[in-house]
Amino acid sequence: MSDPAPLLDAETRLVALIGQPVTHSLSPLMHNVAFAAHGLNWRYAALPVAPGRVVEAVAGLRALSFAGANVTVPHKEAALPHVDRLTDRAKAIGALNTLFWDEGGALTGDNTDAAGFLAPLEEHAGALEGCHALLFGAGGAARAATYALLTSGFAPARLTLAARTPQRAERLAADLAPVGGDSALAVVPEAEAGEAVRSARLLVNATPQGMAPETGATPWPEAADFRAGQVAYDLVYTPRETRFLREAAAQGATPVGGLEMLVGQAAASYRRWTGRDMPAATVRHALRKHLGG
Numbered sequence: 001m002s003d004p005a006p007l008l009d010a011e012t013r014l015v016a017l018i019g020q021p022v023t024h025s026l027s028p029l030m031h032n033v034a035f036a037a038h039g040l041n042w043r044y045a046a047l048p049v050a051p052g053r054v055v056e057a058v059a060g061l062r063a064l065s066f067a068g069a070n071v072t073v074p075h076k077e078a079a080l081p082h083v084d085r086l087t088d089r090a091k092a093i094g095a096l097n098t099l100f101w102d103e104g105g106a107l108t109g110d111n112t113d114a115a116g117f118l119a120p121l122e123e124h125a126g127a128l129e130g131c132h133a134l135l136f137g138a139g140g141a142a143r144a145a146t147y148a149l150l151t152s153g154f155a156p157a158r159l160t161l162a163a164r165t166p167q168r169a170e171r172l173a174a175d176l177a178p179v180g181g182d183s184a185l186a187v188v189p190e191a192e193a194g195e196a197v198r199s200a201r202l203l204v205n206a207t208p209q210g211m212a213p214e215t216g217a218t219p220w221p222e223a224a225d226f227r228a229g230q231v232a233y234d235l236v237y238t239p240r241e242t243r244f245l246r247e248a249a250a251q252g253a254t255p256v257g258g259l260e261m262l263v264g265q266a267a268a269s270y271r272r273w274t275g276r277d278m279p280a281a282t283v284r285h286a287l288r289k290h291l292g293g
């Protein structure tokens, strides 16, 4: 039997996840495993915060001297006006997922989803430089992914956003065009993305399609459009192998699952709070044990 977790004491530092729902979040597991591995007397707790109550929640974090927080659905945008300062990244993306105290004591909002998104793509950077990339979705994750791609060392020459609500994608494209440099941004309705699917070298699912329990769903059901030489990246991580990844891999594409983004964004938040590198191997091991496989 493993040792019981040491008790919290008067010096324990607390980090929160605020959102709703939070009960299935893997963040408490990742951060508590990391704190324990580093021997830090810190704890991470998932706190449900109803829509409309983010102002009180952020005020509470300040009043109770929390060491930091993650912010998730539905508060990522609503929290923006309630911090003292935003990083340029959070400002450009228009959403935050991390609160930390800067050196001057200002409560600062950052978005670590962008860094997390790029983490598993670095090894494909050479093949992806200047490519055509296609992103399904126009929500918060698509915003972070678009920002990440446009500001990466391998920015795409052409970035197509395929969305079931194209107006939302048009707003995303207009908001992020200023960081896009030479990248050309285009929007297509999701159902009309065939040409883009066939020509893109990077395909990203930034919608919940395929997430458990709807595992039969996929952003692109025409599996014959996938091909070798493509990287198919699904931000969904439950299940680890989605229909989108399975069908793309069957046509020779390289599949990338969402778990690495999850670890990547957690590692970037952890660094903000503790100043340390998250022990990623220990965290991955704990996640695999928890999720099975």
Ligand code: NAP
Residues within 6 Å of the ligand: 073, 113, 116, 137, 138, 139, 140, 141, 142, 163, 164, 165, 168, 190, 206, 207, 208, 209, 211, 235, 236, 237, 258, 259, 261, 262, 263, 265
């Ligand atoms: P969101 O802000 O709610 O946006 C969801 C997007 O998907 C919207 O564009 C939405 O379209 C679209 N969408 C939803 N259901 C759809 C359907 N049935 N058919 C077509 N489009 C659909 O959510 P999000 O925060 O961007 O998250 C998106 C996915 O990424 C989730 O599965 C989330 O778990 C995953 N994610 C993973 C990580 C990671 O670390 N791996 C991080 C963040 C998010 P409408 O505008 O028409 O509603």
